[in-house]
Amino acid sequence: MINFTVGPVQSSDAVRAVGAEQVPYFRTTEFSQLMLENESLVKKFAKATDDSKVAFITGSGSAGMETAIMNTLTSEDKAIVVNGGSFGHRFVELCELHEIPFTEIKLDAGKTLKAEHLVGFEGKGYTTFIVNKHETSTGVHYDMNLISDFCKRNNLFLIVDCISTFLADPFDMSGLGADIMITGSQKALACPPGISVMILSPKALKRVECVKCKCQYLDLKLALKNAERGQTPWTPAVGILRQIHARLKEIEANGGVDAEISRTAALANYFREQIKSLPFEIVSESLSNAVTPLHPTTASAYDIFLKIKDDYGMWICPNGGDMKDSIFRVGHIGYLSEADYDKLVDAFKDLQKKGFI
Amino acid sequence: MINFTVGPVQSSDAVRAVGAEQVPYFRTTEFSQLMLENESLVKKFAKATDDSKVAFITGSGSAGMETAIMNTLTSEDKAIVVNGGSFGHRFVELCELHEIPFTEIKLDAGKTLKAEHLVGFEGKGYTTFIVNKHETSTGVHYDMNLISDFCKRNNLFLIVDCISTFLADPFDMSGLGADIMITGSQKALACPPGISVMILSPKALKRVECVKCKCQYLDLKLALKNAERGQTPWTPAVGILRQIHARLKEIEANGGVDAEISRTAALANYFREQIKSLPFEIVSESLSNAVTPLHPTTASAYDIFLKIKDDYGMWICPNGGDMKDSIFRVGHIGYLSEADYDKLVDAFKDLQKKGFI
Numbered sequence: 248m249i250n251f252t253v254g255p256v257q258s259s260d261a262v263r264a265v266g267a268e269q270v271p272y273f274r275t276t277e278f279s280q281l282m283l284e285n286e287s288l289v290k291k292f293a294k295a296t297d298d299s300k301v302a303f304i305t306g307s308g309s310a311g312m313e314t315a316i317m318n319t320l321t322s323e324d325k326a327i328v329v330n331g332g333s334f335g336h337r338f339v340e341l342c343e344l345h346e347i348p349f350t351e352i353k354l355d356a357g358k359t360l361k362a363e364h365l366v367g368f369e370g371k372g373y374t375t376f377i378v379n380k381h382e383t384s385t386g387v388h389y390d391m392n393l394i395s396d397f398c399k400r401n402n403l404f405l406i407v408d409c410i411s412t413f414l415a416d417p418f419d420m421s422g423l424g425a426d427i428m429i430t431g432s433q434k435a436l437a438c439p440p441g442i443s444v445m446i447l448s449p450k451a452l453k454r455v456e457c458v459k460c461k462c463q464y465l466d467l468k469l470a471l472k473n474a475e476r477g478q479t480p481w482t483p484a485v486g487i488l489r490q491i492h493a494r495l496k497e498i499e500a501n502g503g504v505d506a507e508i509s510r511t512a513a514l515a516n517y518f519r520e521q522i523k524s525l526p527f528e529i530v531s532e533s534l535s536n537a538v539t540p541l542h543p544t545t546a547s548a549y550d551i552f553l554k555i556k557d558d559y560g561m562w563i564c565p566n567g568g569d570m571k572d573s574i575f576r577v578g579h580i581g582y583l584s585e586a587d588y589d590k591l592v593d594a595f596k597d598l599q600k601k602g603f604i
Numbered sequence: 605m606i607n608f609t610v611g612p613v614q615s616s617d618a619v620r621a622v623g624a625e626q627v628p629y630f631r632t633t634e635f636s637q638l639m640l641e642n643e644s645l646v647k648k649f650a651k652a653t654d655d656s657k658v659a660f661i662t663g664s665g666s667a668g669m670e671t672a673i674m675n676t677l678t679s680e681d682k683a684i685v686v687n688g689g690s691f692g693h694r695f696v697e698l699c700e701l702h703e704i705p706f707t708e709i710k711l712d713a714g715k716t717l718k719a720e721h722l723v724g725f726e727g728k729g730y731t732t733f734i735v736n737k738h739e740t741s742t743g744v745h746y747d748m749n750l751i752s753d754f755c756k757r758n759n760l761f762l763i764v765d766c767i768s769t770f771l772a773d774p775f776d777m778s779g780l781g782a783d784i785m786i787t788g789s790q791k792a793l794a795c796p797p798g799i800s801v802m803i804l805s806p807k808a809l810k811r812v813e814c815v816k817c818k819c820q821y822l823d824l825k826l827a828l829k830n831a832e833r834g835q836t837p838w839t840p841a842v843g844i845l846r847q848i849h850a851r852l853k854e855i856e857a858n859g860g861v862d863a864e865i866s867r868t869a870a871l872a873n874y875f876r877e878q879i880k881s882l883p884f885e886i887v888s889e890s891l892s893n894a895v896t897p898l899h900p901t902t903a904s905a906y907d908i909f910l911k912i913k914d915d916y917g918m919w920i921c922p923n924g925g926d927m928k929d930s931i932f933r934v935g936h937i938g939y940l941s942e943a944d945y946d947k948l949v950d951a952f953k954d955l956q957k958k959g960f961i
Contacts, residue, residue: 248628250629254839255628263626266843268623269605269607269620270796271605271607271919275919305663305664305797305798306663306821307839309839310662313819439841439844440843441798461819462674462818464663464666464667465821480666481663481665482611482788482797483664485612485797486623486796
């Protein structure tokens with residue numbers, strides 16, 4: 248099977264080799280050292296300031312999103328939430344559950360955030376801005392410079408879900424003045440799922456100190472205290488953290504984050520060139536390198552997903568809910584090559600020849 | 605390195621082989637089928653009733669413990685918590701954080717729960733009993749028949765942390781009338797850490813329906829709803845869930861849970877016989893097959909841990925806090941053989957010959 252979904256994605260041989268090893272005991276200086284190197288490389292690749300801190304949460308990216316909300320916001324805040332799809336909607340749900348006052352900017356599927364959406368929020372006493380840099384459900388990649396300028400002007404605390412875009416698109420945490428960035432092990436980090444990574448700016452660290460987190464497992468005070476010595480409060484997914492280490496070292500050896508982003512961009516462009524003659528419409532007006540969201544005009548998106556899986560041995564990424572039949576996505580993150588895309592495009596062309604699409 | 609800790613422990617070749625594979629896309633009928641088989645085998649091995657349900661949480665065992673508290677107890681409850689060490693203390697902290705009224709039964713290190721501890725709690729309006737079946741920090745394995753009889757007599761909701769004892773010691777969930785059992789992937793399941801497994805009785809399922817969980821990520825309503833079709837609300841640790849599947853099938857093929865428990869018991873007994881001449885005292889008055897907790901009478905426990913790690917290439921399990929120098933533990937779970945214990949005992953004897961212990 249070739250995997251073109253947006254997670255879990257394919258891992259490199261080095262990462263898989265670590266997966267085959269016995270998982271070592273972890274309350275040791277050896278594992279602490281590995282974790283401190285993970286922290287250092289994650290900060291480097293996100294262009295975070297030196298005085299930022301990293302927490303590794305054993306959980307999905309959603310756990311990271313909720314950890315951010317529970318540890319840095321209170322009912323005294325007033326947040327703006329960009330809701331452009333399933334993942335924006337998750338932040339809306341989280342603010343509701345944790346009683347964080349908020350206003351949402353609701354965007355239609357495929358539409359990006361523009362300056363006109365923000366105008367009405369200038370100087371209105373908001374404290375916080377929450378956004379999925381890449382709304383993965385519809386493949387919309389927001390303009391972070393627009394958001395950053397707005398936040399700086401209005402002195403807003405900025406929470407950025409980078410789950411599917413970190414290492415796939417440029418991200419300059421310190422330049423943007425972002426306070427929290429969240430990612431997951433199974434996206435462009437290309438490791439198995441199970442770890443959410445968070446970077447916290449000094450401003451975020453101060454908030455964590457002052458906010459009482461009502462969940463021990465997701466309490467960043469405990470995580471950050473343990474992280475000082477390269478440890479975690481609970482037994483973490485040690486195997487995946489070791490795979491993340493192998494992967495970060497691999498990216499570093501291959502030229503660093505910018506080279507990795509260029510590689511992903513080249514694959515995305517290669518694929519997008521190949522599908523121009525196919526009956527697919529790109530549904531996003533602002534694409535990430537991580538994924539190409541497509542609306543097939545002649546067949547059900549979900550039927551195409553099943554066909555590609557069962558008849559051609561490849562996974563593309565189906566959408567859920569009311570987009571199930573109208574949109575599928577093709578990912579460009581993970582261990583993929585142009586030759587893999589040739590096979591996928593051949594499969595699409597074969598389906599076209601057979602009159603299926 | 606040979607790993608004698610209590611987690612992560614050593615995995616079988618079959619489990620490691622899965623770790624080397626690419627992690628597949630998981631919103632598929634194929635993965636759902638695997639998850640339903642996991643559920644079925646976990647229930648079988650825990651001797652749970654057919655109408656019990658299983659949730660797989662991507663997180664540590666501690667996440668499972670908190671999930672149990674957050675989803676089934678409220679301020680209307682009145683709980684008894686057995687606190688015999690670090691893990692009993694964790695339940696105390698969780699009840700405090702989530703404002704569950706409780707009384708703790710505090711036991712000295714190494715001491716077990718006896719009928720006399722429970723007498724004063726008969727007919728006093730308690731609703732819930734919370735216990736770590738095996739207090740892993742000091743290796744004390746409680747008498748579940750005593751606890752079960754007390755709970756049945758007093759109609760108590762029974763939460764049992766089985767994290768380090770499931771598959772190592774007998775556990776009859778339906779016979780005991782236990783309502784929640786919790787375990788983790790990295791104990792006797794002998795997979796990498798990252799998944800907590802919970803079984804819920806019909807009574808527990810009813811409580812979940814009525815309790816509002818204040819954490820979306822750990823909300824069992826969402827987990828159980830998705831589990832009906834073999835899925836999870838968030839991207840789970842797919843790789844580890846596939847390793848759990850391989851491991852459960854392996855146990856089944858080798859004779860089932862009773863054979864696995866006998867195998868572990870034989871290893872524990874083998875080790876305990878070999879160390880009789882060494883300057884170690886067993887500190888628990890009620891041992892589990894999972895671990896032997898030892899107090900070295902002639903040297904620091906932590907120094908012995910470091911020595912065994914650095915000079916002999918083996919991990920024994922250090923204790924934390926104020927037991928750091930007085931207790932270490934030797935685990936019997938995971939992929940270990942008598943030959944492994946021979947090496948460990950030889951190392952201890954070598955340390956003795958050198959005058960280190």
